Amino acid sequence: MLLHLFLLGALIQGAQQTAEPDVPVYNFEQFEPYLHKNTDTTYIVNFWASWCKPCIQELPLFDSLAMEYRDKKVKVLLVSLDFAEKKDPVVxxxxxxxxxxxxxxxxxxPDADTWISKVDSSWSGAIPATVIYHKDKRAFYEKSFHGSELKDAFLKIYPNKN
Incomplete structure (x- = not known):
């Protein structure tokens, strides 16, 4: 019996480690609500692509921030601008x-000329780009973050500083 429980536990753990990540594909109309949630959560929405070197370099900063605030009302969304057909072979x-x-x-x-300005009117469309918001308080950054810059930008918006 004990052996069966051990094997079951190992099987479940192995399945969790090899499970495919859930990566939904949205058009802008489906995605847009993620830019305007009026909840107690602070959102960090980063636009990136797998072929963008500055995007790749800053990705660990977003994961670090998400881990640091995992028990708080903070949500990091990494929005890949790779083509949908690149989901399985690349993303x-x-x-x-x-x-x-x-x-x-x-x-x-494909209608980037329309949706880019809906993310932020100042956005040229270059990536990486990040929106940080909490209810009506919002900041937009068309840049790559380094060191503590992301956390500093986040703390300007985040309402619970302690």
């Missing part, structure tokens, strides 16, 4: 290799 292997822990989604909408 999922990439996030597994990089051990990305934050929620990843793909935003696949």
């Amino acid at each position: 999922i292997p990439f996030i597994k290799k990089k051990q990305v822990k934050s929620q990843v989604m793909i935003m696949d909408d």
